[in-house]
Amino acid sequence: MIQLDKQYEPGEVEKRWGRFWEEKNFFHADETRESPAFSIVIPPPNITGRLHIGHAFNNTLQDILTRWKRMQGCNALWQPGTDHAGIATQNVVEKQLHEEGADRQDLGREAFVKRVWKWRNESGGTITNQLKKLGCSLDWERDRFTMDEGLSKAVREVFVSLYEEDLIYKGDYIINWCPRCHTALSDLEVEHQDMQGYLYHLKYSVKDSDDFLVIATTRPETMLGDTAVAVNPNDERYQKYKGKKLILPVLNREVPLIEDDYVDTSFGTGALKVTPAHDPNDFELGRKHQLETINIMNPDGTMNSLAGPIYEGLDRFECRKKLISNLKDSGILIKIEDLNHSVGHCYRCRTVVEPYLSKQWFVKVKPLAQPAMKAVRDGSIKIVPKFWENTYFEWMENIRDWCISRQIWWGHQIPAWNCNTCGEVVVARETPNSCSACSSTDLVQETDVLDTWFSSALWPFSTLGWPEKTASLKRFYPTSVLCTGFDILFFWVARMIMMGLKFMGDVPFKDVYIHALIRDAEGQKMSKTKGNVIDPLEVMEKYGTDALRFTLAAFAAQGRDIKLAEDRIEGYRNFCNKLWNASRFVFMNLEDYKGSCVLDKRSKFSSADLWILSRLNRATKEVNEALEAFRFNDAALTVYKFIWNEYCDWYIELTKSKLASPGRERVAAQNMLIHVLDSALKLLHPFMPFITEEIWQKLPQDENSIMVSPFPEYREAQTNEAIEKEMALIMEVITGIRNIRGEMNLNPGLKLNVLVKTQSSETQQTLKYHGEYVRELARVEKLEAGSNVVKPKVSASSVLGEMDLIIPLEGMMDFQEERNRVEKELKKIEKDLIFLDKKLSNPNFVKKAPVDIIEKDEQRKKSLSLKQVKLEIHLKTIEQGLC
């Protein structure tokens, strides 16, 4: 006989089954298998990452889908992998070097990259192991890394193809530069933050005149690179200076006054200093008006020689300080205003980014964006929840070219070679030996690497073997669902759609499920710097992995951020224990059971048996439907309620009388208990893989693992309305009795006699037939039901539908308690009747409302009135007793 401990202890169980699944290779998807494919690619976590609550959430949802589909018989692939995270990883290793008193320049490129690989091989797998702990059923055999040979080949293929089609180009443009990471960033990699800054008003004198113009700027140090001042052509104030030159303070350079209606007359003074090398707008103005560009900054954010001898070598912010101080002394600075404006920061290191003119590589995105928008518009890709589609379209419509070159060492080096002899740029799939133009062998490869997101954009097909035409690619592409947070909708999702369509000729996934972000109890985004992180590993340690997973699923309602509360996790930990103990009860009653979990058609099933089967069937339907629609919370709560509120609270209790003595009813109950437990465990398995496997393995069944057993399906014939109605009546009577017992503070152990007065012969039959249930669950000695029941003077009573529930209490009646109870009830009835009366006496309601609503209300009014009359009579007898 199988005995369970009194409490569920997750720690050891999780380790054991985690190992078991991996050993049995259950997570593996075989590309040669013919069953319908279901595939998901994991959003590859950074190799620098540690599992945070967002990962836990994201991956729990994917695992739920994967396990569910796998159990449904699909050839289910959940593709694992990690991302090389160029800047982030380089930063980690550079920091290490720094601690050793060195920097990457000391090592040189080759040695540095080698060092990063070493770090990756030693520490890059942390998150992989943590995902295993979370129970993720990823096909580890297929683990990929964005810097793998195969994926690198894919990157080259895509780069060269795009270049050949003129969709990749190189040029001098203003980009976002991080002076700390020493690299260009794409627009997306800049995080804007509102900051309190200053608007400095500076005097620029007009050449050959005593007049001056006042310009306003937030970044005064850039004036050293000014090559013009712009005003609006319609601005009255500046008409008289048309065509004049201005003298740039400090450097005393002559700059022209140009006119452009881009200039907003209402901002600042209406006069705009123009620095084409250090501001994106000024860059555009500069091109339009053919202005000179003067780059006054070094890549590390210090000023270069063009900034003049006083400022050369100073950091940009020191320069600002010193410059302002000097300008103040020389009377150039007129005033300083407070200004709240948004400042861009590097998303990897939080340094203020600098708009910076430099030579970079770009992807021409517009031609790729068109089909990507169409795919979503025509439904080839569905974004769930739908409202994210708007965000997607808005971004795609305004998309600008994507800066893909990064001046770092860790990443895919751009497959372009510069010929030192003739200056030709050779872009090739294979490393060329000689220049395609002049045959010189003096070729030097481009030092820049590609944006990490460039390789991520290929993820859904590069992981499956592309550019080779693999069987996996054929079987699993397009993938079924992409599951991710909205924070990388543009970074990643949009780009995968563009690249998938371009290179595979098909969408990379059919559904995109966008889930919420997890925040702390105050609604703040969790971050290490704020110190408000919830560590999922700690939670798993304390409450068990299943409890965490279930909590996350229960919170996963669509379209709302999640404020994670620890007491919810505790609640679901208790649910694990509840399930554990229900199972414990079942096993305690199986010692003489010879059957299996399969329903035995010849069994003599009781009404309770058929009832739970019917309820199980409904729950099964709801779980499948909810998961189909990505309503994880509905699915989770349905299983929860079924197990706790139906199986445990009612069914187990109802079986106790049947189990009490040997016989056909006992066997039937045993059969149904384990059949339903088996199914419930399966329904719960995708959410709580560990505890379900642990219990399920002890059930009499001959399959290998619950994770590869068939998921329950809805069966029309198992829904039994008549039985559900019958049992609802029984439960109503039981609850009615318990209510009186509780409200009147009657001793729980006290056996009561109960009379039910009812005109319905059906009700009489049901109560007669199932009297045992009532006697057991409501602690009743004698139960009598009939139309001529006589109510003793000293009794408690309530009205349940058309039934009068009467509990004789001769000698133990607390009249005051009973009066309070009945008066409370009457008060509520009165309130309801007033409401209904008002509604039903409204001629418009009767005229316009649907018939079934009117009928329902009329029915309710009738039964409430009847109940009221009965209770008032009862109240009178009580009051007699009080005198």
Added chain:
RNA sequence: AGGCGCGUAGCUCAGGGGUAGAGUACUUGCUUGACAUGCAAGGGGUCGGCGGUUCGAAACCGCCCGUGCCUACCA
């Protein structure tokens, strides 16, 4: 500056044109032979405010207040 969410029980959150639900917390009573990480019963909400549509609004629409986020070339 535009755009998108959210505001429901003390707390954390579901729901959604026909008189409000869960978990947790709270009150009362229970060492009932699965479970005190439990059982039974109970209290608790003019569903942010104001208008509108409707026979009927917490739900749909508009405005306002509060709150969170995203996008943007706010010198």
